[in-house]
Amino acid sequence: MNLADEGFNMVANPTASVLDWMGAGWTRTNLDNSIYVWDPTLPGDTPGLGGAFRVTNGSTGDFDGRLAPFQGFWVKANASSPSLSVTNTAKTAAPANFIARQAFLGPERTDLSWFWKSEVLAWREVHACSSAPTA
Numbered sequence: 358m359n360l361a362d363e364g365f366n367m368v369a370n371p372t373a374s375v376l377d378w379m380g381a382g383w384t385r386t387n388l389d390n391s392i393y394v395w396d397p398t399l400p401g402d403t404p405g406l407g408g409a410f411r412v413t414n415g416s417t418g419d420f421d422g423r424l425a426p427f428q429g430f431w432v433k434a435n436a437s438s439p440s441l442s443v444t445n446t447a448k449t450a451a452p453a454n455f456i457a458r459q460a461f462l463g464p465e466r467t468d469l470s471w472f473w474k475s476e477v478l479a480w481r482e483v484h485a486c487s488s489a490p491t492a
């Protein structure tokens with residue numbers, strides 16, 4: 358393993374509120390100030406495979422540091438015994454987009470028809486959807 362890749366830890370916003378990584382309310386011990394959020398909509402380094410990290414450290418980066426509710430993100434430890442805690446002070450009323458993979462629009466469900474056959478409950482496939490079901 359490349360030493361530059363060591364120390365990364367995946368965490369998430371555990372609240373139903375937007376958190377501001379650059380605001381007050383965070384206690385970071387033995388962690389870099391930068392956060393990394395995977396965005397599958399960005400072009401990737403490998404042809405045919407999309408996705409790259411959005412990063413911010415408070416002064417530079419390509420996103421504003423606001424973490425949507427339940428948003429996963431990466432932090433990097435820079436020494437042993439890292440810790441991260443957050444209080445309600447980090448909550449903000451500012452909006453944040455949830456950065457995540459997009460919904461898969463392939464076959465998502467199969468409709469089944471249930472019937473009795475020789476006193477056994479059986480099923481058969483009626484049809485499969487090729488796009489997300491509508492409500």
